[in-house]
Amino acid sequence: MQILTASLSEIAQAVRSRKVSAREVVLAHLAQIEKCNPRLNAFITINHAAEKQALELDERIAKGLEAGPLAGVPVAIKDQICTRGIKTTAASKMLHNFIPPYSATLVEKLEQAGAVIIGKTNQDEFAMGSSTETSAYGLARNPWNSDYVPGGSSGGSAVAVAGGMSPAAIGTDTGGSIRQPASFCGIVGIKPTYGRVSRYGVIAFASSLDQAGPMTRTVLDAAIVLENISGLDAKDSTSANQHVPAWSRSLNKSLKGLRVGLPKEYFATELGSETRKVIEGAIDILRLSGAELTEISLPLTQMAVPVYYLVATSEASSNLARYDGVRYGYRANFSEMPAEDLAEFYCRSRGEAFGVEVKRRIILGTYALSSGYYEDYYKKASQVRRLLRDQYVEAFKKCDVLLGPVTTTPAFKIGCKSTDPVEMYLNDIYTTSANLTGIPGISIPGGFAANGMPIGVQILGGHFQEQLLFNVGAVLEEALSLKEFPNVL
Numbered sequence: 001m002q003i004l005t006a007s008l009s010e011i012a013q014a015v016r017s018r019k020v021s022a023r024e025v026v027l028a029h030l031a032q033i034e035k036c037n038p039r040l041n042a043f044i045t046i047n048h049a050a051e052k053q054a055l056e057l058d059e060r061i062a063k064g065l066e067a068g069p070l071a072g073v074p075v076a077i078k079d080q081i082c083t084r085g086i087k088t089t090a091a092s093k094m095l096h097n098f099i100p101p102y103s104a105t106l107v108e109k110l111e112q113a114g115a116v117i118i119g120k121t122n123q124d125e126f127a128m129g130s131s132t133e134t135s136a137y138g139l140a141r142n143p144w145n146s147d148y149v150p151g152g153s154s155g156g157s158a159v160a161v162a163g164g165m166s167p168a169a170i171g172t173d174t175g176g177s178i179r180q181p182a183s184f185c186g187i188v189g190i191k192p193t194y195g196r197v198s199r200y201g202v203i204a205f206a207s208s209l210d211q212a213g214p215m216t217r218t219v220l221d222a223a224i225v226l227e228n229i230s231g232l233d234a235k236d237s238t239s240a241n242q243h244v245p246a247w248s249r250s251l252n253k254s255l256k257g258l259r260v261g262l263p264k265e266y267f268a269t270e271l272g273s274e275t276r277k278v279i280e281g282a283i284d285i286l287r288l289s290g291a292e293l294t295e296i297s298l299p300l301t302q303m304a305v306p307v308y309y310l311v312a313t314s315e316a317s318s319n320l321a322r323y324d325g326v327r328y329g330y331r332a333n334f335s336e337m338p339a340e341d342l343a344e345f346y347c348r349s350r351g352e353a354f355g356v357e358v359k360r361r362i363i364l365g366t367y368a369l370s371s372g373y374y375e376d377y378y379k380k381a382s383q384v385r386r387l388l389r390d391q392y393v394e395a396f397k398k399c400d401v402l403l404g405p406v407t408t409t410p411a412f413k414i415g416c417k418s419t420d421p422v423e424m425y426l427n428d429i430y431t432t433s434a435n436l437t438g439i440p441g442i443s444i445p446g447g448f449a450a451n452g453m454p455i456g457v458q459i460l461g462g463h464f465q466e467q468l469l470f471n472v473g474a475v476l477e478e479a480l481s482l483k484e485f486p487n488v489l
């Protein structure tokens, strides 16, 4: 078995049947991290206890004990997610020395299933960004061409998987941060229905939008990871009391009669020609597979970005208030110049620890929530959000899934959007609707641009319809049969 290119399901099977040891699997990935990370900067922290954990697993298997569906599978975790005993920074100086005393529920579930946490991945600071350029620990690079961004905010997770440093990773998606980097790096990424995966231990950015999910090389692997991290959690009152199906075992590749909607707002003039071509290729495959395609209209889609940037920044300004240098987070050094008052104490600590993008969002969100402006901004945005949700729910009465692009263009060059926030925010025009409405969305590798950069296809479904996304994804994956790897592998 080629360990670094093997799928998660192949690895777990080989480890369980002792064709390969969990230790060998972990060591191979640690070696790849050592080789690639200095250039690609996918990881902020490497879990040096991983080898020992793999050894313990091998001993269990040798004794004939149950090893779990993810036996020996290395999983990389976005640094936005708490891991007990392993530094968790959210890519911010604010949390530079935070070692959580507990793990997120999803991390505990992964470990119970036999996975080994291989490390913590780079990201945009507090998950705010689309390129992993706002990390306080340096930018990450795209393994297909290191002059390009890997996308964001879960860029490090995408780089880890695409670059063979981990067969699976977990990202978080508040406005597209799993799907967009998956698309830019040529892997599979799914944002589950809001509430599917517990947010307990996931550092909050915008609580009504945040959702964690898998990033993998295959659709089957994404289904396996998701079914192992989903479910109701008493520690998260917004987690959903919904049955978690065995998606990986119910993959149905017959799309006969499946109603696929093509929202015309997702194909407007801003969609780049190379991306359009890839999406049209996917449409042809679905048509040939017996799906029924219809054009539909979701006019409020054009409001998604402005609504998102009001709701997300408002929630962020509230969530990030806790980092004050007293209860949580970085505290400035006051030994030489003491603070005059509490306000100065906060200002200096927060001013030194938060990056430019985080500050911009706190200011914007505070403004949108302040009295006198609340009605005009936050409240209006919430009302439009509700209408947007109604529009999508209505669409899923006529269609089973929607198909469209993830972004207007493939990955862009490092630095080319980092000085223009609005240009950067426009990356999210096709992804934020899923977060605002709570529906699931998946990005599937769809092809390549002329410059060799990957392009993803997005499939959206109704609430809790993840099975349909996996089914359509598996059909595209099989028909396209893209077998290229970046040359770091």
Ligand code: GLN
Residues within 6 Å of the ligand: 127, 128, 129, 130, 152, 153, 172, 173, 174, 175, 176, 177, 178, 205, 312, 428
């Ligand atoms: N790019 C979006 C933003 O900057 C989405 C981030 C995310 O999903 N975490 O907010």
